[in-house]
Structure formats: C-alpha cells, structure tokens
Amino acid sequence: MRQTTKSFQKQFLEHCRKKNFFSSNDRVLLAVSGGMDSMALSHLIGILQLESKITIGIAHLNHRLRGAASDRDEAFVKTFALSHEYPFHCKRLDVRKQAKLSKKSIEEEAHNLRYTFFEKTAKQFGYNKICTAHHRSDQAETILMRIIKGSGMSGLSGIREKRGLFVRPLLVFSKEDIKKYVQAEKIKYVNDASNRDTAILRNRIRHDLIPLLRKKFDLQIEKHLIQLGLIAEETKSHFNRNAKKQYLQVCKASDGKIVLEIKAFNRYLRAQRHALIEFLFWNEFDQKLQFSDYERLSDLIEKKQSGKKVIFGNVICLKTADQIIFLTKNRLASPDFCFRIETGRNYSWKDPGFSFRSSFLPYSSELKSSFGRILNVEYIDKEKITGHLRLRNWKIGDKFKPIGMNGFKKLSDFFVDNKIPVLKKKKIPLLCEKIGTKENIIWVCGLRLDDRYKVDNRTRHLLKLEYNLNE
Known part of the structure; x- marks a missing residue:
C-alpha cells in the first residue's frame, strides 16, 4: 500500500511537470471544500511546494445550504489551512436565496458563485493560479450530463485541464486511485451529505446512471466518455483556429x-x-x-x-x-467625440469619461529605461509633431502603423487581434495629428503607439502622454 502511495505521488508530480502546470514562485490558490478530492489535492500540492517553491493559499466558499454541516466544513478547512500556515480565504453566501433571485438552479448558481469568488480572491490577493480537484470521474459525468442536456462541441469536450487561471492537475486520475491515496496517507476529510442527494442531476448521473451503464452496457463507460471528450476537443480546436x-x-x-x-x-x-x-x-x-x-x-x-x-x-x-x-442593451450607438488639445496641458471630460495630459521632457537614457512600463503612459518624439493635436474615437477606415511594424494596419483589425469588444472600440481615445487635410493616428490610447512617432537615436525632446479613465 505504501509503495502504491509513493507511486501515485510520483505520477502526480511527473504529470504536473510534463504539463507545466506550475512554475517557481507561482502563487497558487487551492479551492478546498474539505471533501476527499480537495484534501487529497491539498496534500499533493503541499508535497509539490517542497520542490517548486510555490506559495499556497486556501479558498473555501460556505454555501450555507446544510446549516451546521456547512459551518463544520468551513471550520475544518480553516483548521487545516492554519495548521499549515496557509492564508485562508473564506466567504459565506446564501446560495438558495441567490438562486431564487437569478432564477437558476441551486447547482448552477452555486457553481457560478464559487468561480466568481475564486477569481475575485485570486485578483485581490495576487494569486496567478487557481487549483481545483476535478478528476477523471468528474470529467465523464460532465460529458454525459452535457449529452443529456444538449450540447455542442465545446460542451462535449468537457472540463479543460488549463483554462485561464484555472488548473486541474487531478483530471487524469481516477476517483478510485484518489480514494486509495487518501486511505493510505490517512488524510482527514469531511463527507458532504448533499453529494448523495439525487434531486441534483449530477448526483443521479454519478450514483444511478453511470453504474447502470457500466453494469448493463459498457464496463469502460467512463473511459469511452473521456475519449469522446478528447475527440471533441481536437475537433473544436480545429474549427476555432x-x-x-x-x-x-x-x-x-x-x-x-x-x-x-x-x-x-x-x-x-x-x-x-x-x-x-x-x-x-x-x-x-x-x-x-x-x-x-x-x-x-x-x-x-x-x-x-x-x-x-x-x-x-x-x-x-x-x-x-x-x-x-x-x-x-445599454448602447445602440456610442456618441462620437472629437476634442482639439494643446500640448503641455491637462484635460478631463466627464463624457466620454477620461482624462488626458501631455508634458515636455528632455530626452535621457535613464528615462528611456522606463518606457513601456506603465500601460497608460507613452513617450513620443516632440519634433515629429508638426500639426495640431486632437482626441477622437474610432471611425470606419482608420489605419495606423503599429510600433515595430513596417506597414499599416486597419484599426478594426487591430482591435480584433487584441480582443477589444466592439462596444469598447468607440470609447478608446485616439490621439491624432491633423496636418492640413491629412490626419495621422499617433497613439491608440492605452494600447499601441504609431511607429512614425516613436523615440529614436535622433530624439532630443520628448512629449510625455498620459491617459486615464475617470473613476
């Protein structure tokens, strides 16, 4: 049994290395319910921490669905976190009440609230990874549930091992292997009685449907559902490209x-x-x-x-x-704006809701080292400005020469490439230079400078540009 435990740990660590789930100095937020799976994950990530120098935090959402039992789970996870000197992040929500307000099932609302809580906690406390304890049986259940409810290729592909901040390093491991590991290592956990509640669709699939399919139709039903998911993921990736x-x-x-x-x-x-x-x-x-x-x-x-x-x-x-x-709904068409500005002055507009300032600076190599470090600040060559300046929003046909590129690019294509939603496009100010009937875009504020105005080895004087959204 002990050898099996060591073998499981080794497989887990090798899988994490192979998939590059974690890097040194990562700040990892573990989603811990207190159940068997999340406690096994916490134990394994604790071992990983010894060799990878990651920082661990624990997140627990108290759904307040089971009264004293929910509070017991919270206390259990808190005790575990404090005993390992992990930061403990907890929130209590009345999920049943929230589900009524949103007109969603308790299961769906609980899922949404959990993920919102994890993401907000990660952002607030600087975690760059969120780790959940989904395993192979969860994957099979998810795919089967989506088949039953109706799904396209995205749904059939199931749960992804990596998506945004989320990492699921147990996804390739079976529930049985996790259970054996927990028993062998004598890892403490709490039982959630709601996992047996067959009023919940996932539980009916887990406790009724999959055992029936395994017994009457296919001993390897989980394996074949997961294979379907992998094929769906490959097919989806092909179409998405x-x-x-x-x-x-x-x-x-x-x-x-x-x-x-x-x-x-x-x-x-x-x-x-x-x-x-x-x-x-x-x-x-x-x-x-x-x-x-x-x-x-x-x-x-x-x-x-x-x-x-x-x-x-x-x-x-x-x-x-x-x-x-x-x-x-809130925008049939954003109003256009166009403001003439003078260099060396500060401006602020309540509508469309941003401020802009420019200031003169002598060029220095020390100052150049700070270029590009602040998202909404840019520096251009002052002598390259020969016309008058104005700030306006995007219009169809706009082109500019993104810094580092030889040719011009349609601003609409630039927005698509940078995943700027259409409703935001019209709100992003463009700093432009008007020279007679000609107009050049100098800066797509907060995003990209035009190559024609960049600082080069002939620059002697700078114009510092600053743009900020009003609070």
Whole structure:
C-alpha cells in the first residue's frame, strides 16, 4: 500500500511537470471544500511546494445550504489551512436565496458563485493560479450530463485541464486511485451529505446512471466518455483556429454594432458557424453562450421575417432581411467625440469619461529605461509633431502603423487581434495629428503607439502622454 502511495505521488508530480502546470514562485490558490478530492489535492500540492517553491493559499466558499454541516466544513478547512500556515480565504453566501433571485438552479448558481469568488480572491490577493480537484470521474459525468442536456462541441469536450487561471492537475486520475491515496496517507476529510442527494442531476448521473451503464452496457463507460471528450476537443480546436478568419469574412463593425451577413454565414458547416458565433460573443461581448443559445440564434437566422430578435444577457440580436445585428442593451450607438488639445496641458471630460495630459521632457537614457512600463503612459518624439493635436474615437477606415511594424494596419483589425469588444472600440481615445487635410493616428490610447512617432537615436525632446479613465 505504501509503495502504491509513493507511486501515485510520483505520477502526480511527473504529470504536473510534463504539463507545466506550475512554475517557481507561482502563487497558487487551492479551492478546498474539505471533501476527499480537495484534501487529497491539498496534500499533493503541499508535497509539490517542497520542490517548486510555490506559495499556497486556501479558498473555501460556505454555501450555507446544510446549516451546521456547512459551518463544520468551513471550520475544518480553516483548521487545516492554519495548521499549515496557509492564508485562508473564506466567504459565506446564501446560495438558495441567490438562486431564487437569478432564477437558476441551486447547482448552477452555486457553481457560478464559487468561480466568481475564486477569481475575485485570486485578483485581490495576487494569486496567478487557481487549483481545483476535478478528476477523471468528474470529467465523464460532465460529458454525459452535457449529452443529456444538449450540447455542442465545446460542451462535449468537457472540463479543460488549463483554462485561464484555472488548473486541474487531478483530471487524469481516477476517483478510485484518489480514494486509495487518501486511505493510505490517512488524510482527514469531511463527507458532504448533499453529494448523495439525487434531486441534483449530477448526483443521479454519478450514483444511478453511470453504474447502470457500466453494469448493463459498457464496463469502460467512463473511459469511452473521456475519449469522446478528447475527440471533441481536437475537433473544436480545429474549427476555432479558422473562426477568426471566417468571422472577418462575414461580420463587419458598423456604428457600434456587429453586422453578420446571413448568406455568407450559411455557406459554412454547422460546426463552423457554431465556432464563429462563439468567437464573436467571446471577443466582442466577453460572453459565453450555452448550446441552447446557439439553437435560439439559429432559429432567428432561419426566420424569414425581419424585425425579430433574441436577447442573451446584455446582447440583443436583431434580424433584418439579410443580416443579423448584434448590439448591447445599454448602447445602440456610442456618441462620437472629437476634442482639439494643446500640448503641455491637462484635460478631463466627464463624457466620454477620461482624462488626458501631455508634458515636455528632455530626452535621457535613464528615462528611456522606463518606457513601456506603465500601460497608460507613452513617450513620443516632440519634433515629429508638426500639426495640431486632437482626441477622437474610432471611425470606419482608420489605419495606423503599429510600433515595430513596417506597414499599416486597419484599426478594426487591430482591435480584433487584441480582443477589444466592439462596444469598447468607440470609447478608446485616439490621439491624432491633423496636418492640413491629412490626419495621422499617433497613439491608440492605452494600447499601441504609431511607429512614425516613436523615440529614436535622433530624439532630443520628448512629449510625455498620459491617459486615464475617470473613476
């Protein structure tokens, strides 16, 4: 048994190294419920800490669904964290009440609140990784649940080992192996009675459906579900690689809206259309759709009548004769702005809500070392300014020469490449130089300088530019 334990630890550590889950000096926030899986993960990450010099913090969300039992779990995790001198981050929420307000199931609302809590905690306390204890059985259950509820390729691909800040190093390991490890190492944990509640869909799948499928149909049902997930992930990745190119071919930004040409869109395969819409919503509106949302949008596209619409969160999708127009509820069109400015002065505008200042400085090599260190500060060659300056927002056809590039680039393409949502595009100030009838973009404020105005070895005087959003 002891040898098995050491073997499991070795497999876990090797898997973490192979996948580059962690690096020295990472700050890792462990999501710990107090159950078997999260306590096993905490034990294993503690071993990893000895060789990788990572910093560990513990996060626990008390859902307040089980009264004293929920408080017991919180106390258990807190005691564990303090005994190992790990920072302990805890929050208590009335999930049942929140679910009623959001009109979601308790399970879905609890999931959303947990992830929001983990992400906010990581941001507040400077953690660059969030570690959860999902394992191979969780993966199989998730894929099967999504098949039952209806899912596209993204859903069938299941849980990802790495997504943003989230890392799931136990995902390739079975529940049985984790259980053996916990027993062998005598790791303490608490039992959550709600995991046996078959009113919850995932629990019915775990305790009723998968055992039935294993007994009556397929002894290796979990293995085959996971294989399906891997194939779905590869297929999704293939379509996603082409989604940006296809998006640019069928969608155009127009006056603060995204306009999709239906005829061109319908030439693609269904899976391609799915990937394209996923790209649109994620990059332009920072929003993720459910499979049922895609179905509703597909129905809208197929309708012959104009003027029909569907709404997803804050995004309105409006059908015209041959287009779908995407825009947000709080913005049908952001107002344009254009302000003439003088160098060496400070400005602040309540609407559109930003401040701008410029100041003269002599060039020095010491000052050059600070270039690019502050996101909303840039330095340009003062002598390269020959016209008058103004700040305005983006308009169709704008081009500039991003620093480091030889050629010009459409600002609309630059925004897409940098994943700037369409609603934000019109709010980003552009510092421009007007020379007669000609106009050059100097700085896409907070994002990129134009190469023609950069500091070079002939520069003697600088113009320091500062841009900030008003609080």
